Amino acid sequence: MKSTTPARSMKRSTKPDAETLERMLYYLKLTRESELRLEQLLYRQGKIVGGVYVGRGQEAIGVGAALAMRPGDVTLPCHRDFSVFMIRGFSLADIFANWLARGDAPARGRDNTLHMGDLNLGVIPIISPLGATLPVACGVGLVLQQRGNGNVVLTHFGEGTTSLGDVHEAMNLAAVLKLPVIFICNNNQFAYSTPAAKQFAVKSLALRGPAYGMPGERVDGCDVLALYDAVGRAVERARAGKGPSFLECLTLRMAGHSAHDAAEYVPEKLKLAWAKKDPIHRLERFLLARKVMTKRQIEELHKRVHQEIDAAVAQAESRPLPRGEEAVEGVYCEADCWWRRPPSAVHGPSSVATGTGQRTTHD
Amino acid sequence: MKTLTRAQLHEIYYYLHLNRRVDEQLTLLYRQGKVVGGVYSGLGQEAVSVGSAYALEPQDVLGPVIRNVGAMLIRGYRPRDLFLQYMARQDGPTNGRDANTHFGDVARGVIAPISMLGETVPLMAGIALAAKLHRENRVALAYVGDGASSTGPFHEGMNFAAVQKLPLLIIAENNGWAYSTPTSKQMAVLNMADRAPGYGILSAMVDGNDVLAVYAATRKAAEHARRGGGPVLIECKTMRMKGHAEHDDARYVPKQEFEKWQKKDPLRCFEKYLVAKRQMTAQEKASIEARIDQKIREDVAFAEASPLPPPEGAARPVWA
Numbered sequence: 001m002k003s004t005t006p007a008r009s010m011k012r013s014t015k016p017d018a019e020t021l022e023r024m025l026y027y028l029k030l031t032r033e034s035e036l037r038l039e040q041l042l043y044r045q046g047k048i049v050g051g052v053y054v055g056r057g058q059e060a061i062g063v064g065a066a067l068a069m070r071p072g073d074v075t076l077p078c079h080r081d082f083s084v085f086m087i088r089g090f091s092l093a094d095i096f097a098n099w100l101a102r103g104d105a106p107a108r109g110r111d112n113t114l115h116m117g118d119l120n121l122g123v124i125p126i127i128s129p130l131g132a133t134l135p136v137a138c139g140v141g142l143v144l145q146q147r148g149n150g151n152v153v154l155t156h157f158g159e160g161t162t163s164l165g166d167v168h169e170a171m172n173l174a175a176v177l178k179l180p181v182i183f184i185c186n187n188n189q190f191a192y193s194t195p196a197a198k199q200f201a202v203k204s205l206a207l208r209g210p211a212y213g214m215p216g217e218r219v220d221g222c223d224v225l226a227l228y229d230a231v232g233r234a235v236e237r238a239r240a241g242k243g244p245s246f247l248e249c250l251t252l253r254m255a256g257h258s259a260h261d262a263a264e265y266v267p268e269k270l271k272l273a274w275a276k277k278d279p280i281h282r283l284e285r286f287l288l289a290r291k292v293m294t295k296r297q298i299e300e301l302h303k304r305v306h307q308e309i310d311a312a313v314a315q316a317e318s319r320p321l322p323r324g325e326e327a328v329e330g331v332y333c334e335a336d337c338w339w340r341r342p343p344s345a346v347h348g349p350s351s352v353a354t355g356t357g358q359r360t361t362h363d
Numbered sequence: 364m365k366t367l368t369r370a371q372l373h374e375i376y377y378y379l380h381l382n383r384r385v386d387e388q389l390t391l392l393y394r395q396g397k398v399v400g401g402v403y404s405g406l407g408q409e410a411v412s413v414g415s416a417y418a419l420e421p422q423d424v425l426g427p428v429i430r431n432v433g434a435m436l437i438r439g440y441r442p443r444d445l446f447l448q449y450m451a452r453q454d455g456p457t458n459g460r461d462a463n464t465h466f467g468d469v470a471r472g473v474i475a476p477i478s479m480l481g482e483t484v485p486l487m488a489g490i491a492l493a494a495k496l497h498r499e500n501r502v503a504l505a506y507v508g509d510g511a512s513s514t515g516p517f518h519e520g521m522n523f524a525a526v527q528k529l530p531l532l533i534i535a536e537n538n539g540w541a542y543s544t545p546t547s548k549q550m551a552v553l554n555m556a557d558r559a560p561g562y563g564i565l566s567a568m569v570d571g572n573d574v575l576a577v578y579a580a581t582r583k584a585a586e587h588a589r590r591g592g593g594p595v596l597i598e599c600k601t602m603r604m605k606g607h608a609e610h611d612d613a614r615y616v617p618k619q620e621f622e623k624w625q626k627k628d629p630l631r632c633f634e635k636y637l638v639a640k641r642q643m644t645a646q647e648k649a650s651i652e653a654r655i656d657q658k659i660r661e662d663v664a665f666a667e668a669s670p671l672p673p674p675e676g677a678a679r680p681v682w683a
Contacts, residue, residue: 163522165515172513175551201525201593202563211561213551243551 016067016228018292024063024224025287025298028280029305031059031083034092037309038099043259047317049101049112055080057222057254060279061186063087064227065154068235072151074122074144076137078130079114080186080253081156089121092308096316108330109322130157131164134183138170141179141244152180152238154231159199159248160191162208171246175212178243182234185246186221188253193265209246221251222279225286251279367578372642375417375574377651379630382409382433384659385442389449393609397667399451399462405430407572407604408538410629413437414577415504415534415597418585424472424490425504426483429464430536430603431476434506438471443662452669459672481514483507484533488520491529491594502530502588504581509549510541512558521594525562530588532581533596536571538603543615556598564594571599572629575636601629 016024035054043052055062058080066087069075077084085095090106097105099112106116117125124140127133137155144151161167162185174181185205189196202208209216215237219230227249234245252274256263287293293301367375386404393402405412412433416425427434432445440456447455449462456466467475474490477483487505494501511517512535524531535555539546552558559566567584569576577599584595602624606613637643 163519165517165519167515168518169513169515172550176548178551198526200522200563201528202561207563208561211552211558213557 016225020067020228021283021287021292022301024067024228025280025283025293026301026305027063027067027083027087028059028224028283029302030086030092030308031063032056032280033305034095034309034312035082037313038096039255039259042099042313048099048259051113052099052259053079053113053257054255054259055082055186055253057274057278058186058188058249058251059083060224060227060283061184061221061249061251062156064224065156065182065184065231068228068231069122069154070151072122072149073235074124074140074151074153076124076133076140076153076155077114077126078133078156078158078186079126080158080188082114084156085114085116085123088118088123090116090118090123092312093315096312097319100316100319101321102316102319103322103326104319105316110330130161131166133157133161134167134170135173137181137183138173138177138179141174141181142177144180145177145241150180150239152182152235154182154184154235156184156186158191159185159187159189159196159205160194161185162205163199171208171212171214171244174244175214178241180238180241181244182231182238183244183246184231185248186251187248188221188251189270190253190257190263190266192257192261193263205248206246208248212246214244214246216246216248218248218250221249222274222277222282224279224283367575369642372637373647373651375413375578376633376637376643376648377655378413378417378433378437379409379574379633380652381436381442381655381658382413383630384655385432385436385445388442388659388663389445390609392446392450392663398449400449401463401608401610402449403429403463403608404605405432407624407628408536408601409433410574410577410633411534411536411571411599411601412506414574415506415532415581415599418578418581419472419502419504420500420585422472422500423502423504423585424469424474424487424494426474426476426487426490426506427464428476428480428483428506428508428511430508430538431506432464435464435473438468438473440468440471440473441662442659443665446662446666447669450666450669451671452666453672454666454669458676479514479516480508480511481517481520483511484517484520485523486520488524488527488529488531488594491524491531491588492527495527495529500589502532502585504532504534504585506534506536508541509535509537509539509546509555510544512555513541513549521558521562521564521596524594525564528591528593530591531594532584532588533594534581535596535598536601537598538571538601539620540603540607540613540616542607542611543613554598556596559596562594562596564596565592566596566598568598568600570627571601572624572627572632574629574633602627 039052039054042048062081062083066084075084098107098116101109101112103109115126117123134155137153140153204218206216206218220226230247386406389402392398408430412431416434416437444456451459451462453459464476467473483505487503491503537555556566556568567580569580580597584597587595
C-alpha cells in the first residue's frame, strides 16, 4: 500500500516497559469485562436507560492511544472508547453510575452512555453527530498550538464518520494550519450495518492522509503494541510542530451496533476470523512469551478486574437516581457542575479550560 | 479519440471569444451603473469552461458555477440571457429575481449554480446516480473551485460518487485564489488532483489555459465514466485574472502573478495555435469576430430595451 508513514522515518520507536505492558493488559481487561457487564448483565436486567454501545474487539485502540498521551494532552473519545475515560482518570464507579443514569454521575442522569467529559482530565465529551467531533479537535489543537506547550490532541472516530463533510473540513484545516491533532480512525468495518466497502472506495483509509498533505498509516487495530507505537510516533511528530497525522486502525466490531442489534448482517466467517485476532489474547500471549507475566499473574489480574468491577457496580447502584424536581437544572453549567469540582487525584490538574494548570471554581 | 475538425476548432474559438466578449460587456454595463449587484468575471479561465463543456454530449448534464459562462453559452444560452439577468430585467431567465448566473434549464442540461459552492458536487452526483439507475448514457459534470473543495459537501459528494461508481466528472478549477485566500492557504497539498487517491478515483491534471488540453482530458474522462469506470477529477490549473468581483481590485495578488499568466492568455494562445497550424485564416478569424460583435450589439440593445420587473409581481413566482 502506498502511504507515507508518519514517523517511521523518525528514529525513536516507543517501546513500552514492563509496567506499561501490565497496565495495557489491565486496561484491556477492565474495558472488556466492564462492557460485558454492561451489555450482558445490567442491560438485560433493565437497569440501563437506553442503549449500550460497546467496543468489543477494538479495545486496543483506546488503550494504546490513551497510554501514549501525557497529562496536558487532550482527547476526544468516541462511544466505543470506554478505556480512554478510565485511563484519563474517570473512576470506574462514576462511569457505571453514568450508564445507570444516577443523579450524581458525570451527566447527572440527564444522559447515560459515555456522554461525559472533564476538561481538567483533558477529556472532551462525545458529540453524537460523530463527524462534528473533528472540527472541535481542531479548535482544541489551535489553542494548544498557540500556547506552545507541545501538548497535542487525539480524536477518535469510526470509518463511517469519515464520509461526513465535517471530517474533510477538519482534516484540511489541521493540515493547512499544521495543528497538533492525531486523527485516530477505528475502521471496525461496519457503520451500524453498512460495510466498509459501501462506505468508501479507497483501498485503505490511510490514503486519506496524503490526500490532505499529512502522513497516513494503517495500523493493526487489534495490536495494542503497534497502536501504542504508531500513536506515540504521531504524537511526537505533533509535539515537534510538524502537524497532524491520520491513523487507520483496522479491526472488527465484535458486537452489534448496540446491545439491541444482533448484527446478523455481519458474515459469521468474518467474525470467526477476527475472533482469532482478539487483542487481549494476543497481548497475553506476548506477555507470556516474553516472560513479563506468568499465567498465574494474568489469572490474578483477571480476578482483580472482576473485583474492581463488582465494587464499582455496587457503588454505582447504591447511588440515587436524579430527583424529578431537578430535571430542569443542570442544562447550563452552574456553580456546582461536574467540571468545576476539585481536581482529580489521578492525573493532577491539567486544565485545558484555563491553561493555568489550576481548576477555576467560578469564572 | 477522434480529432477535431476545422469547423469544430472554429466553433471552440467562437465560444472562447464570445465568452470573453460577454465578460467585457458585463464589466462595461457594471461601470455604467446598469448592473444590479456585482459582476463575477471568468477572465483568463475561459478555456476551462469552453474546453470541458464542448467535450460533452447533448444528453450530458453540467453544473456550472459563477465563472463558467462559457459552458452556459455552449449549452445554448445567449449573451442576452446574461445581460438581462445581470441587469435584473423582466425578460431574463429569472425575470429580474436574481441578478447573477443563478439560472439553469434542465432541457439544456444546465443545473443552476448554487452559491454555497461545494454543494454542486453532491447535486451532480445525484444526477449521475439517476442516470446510472435509469441506465441512461449520461454523464454529469460539476465545476468546483479550489476554495469550494475545502467544504464538507465537496467531500460527501466525492465519496458518494466514488463508492457508487457514478458517471461524474469533477472539473476542479484551480484559479489560485478563493476571493483573497491563495491556494497554499486553502490546502496543504500542491494539487487539487492529490485528493483523488483519497477517494479511490482517477484524476488528471491539465493546463487550464489550454482549451484543447481541457477538451481532451474531459473527453477521455467522460468515456471512462460512460463505461462505468466511476468518477474522474480533472484539475485545470488557471488564474483568476480579475478580482473576486468587479468591486475587488485584487491588490493582494502579486503583480508578477498576473504578468506571468497574462502571457498564457487562453484566447491568444489558442488563436496562435490555430494560425500556426493553418487552421484559421485571417479572413475566417475576422468573420467569426464580426459575428460575435454583431451578436453582442444586438443582445445588449435587446436587454437594455427590456423593462425592469413590475413591483406588484415581486412576491411571485417564489415557488415553482
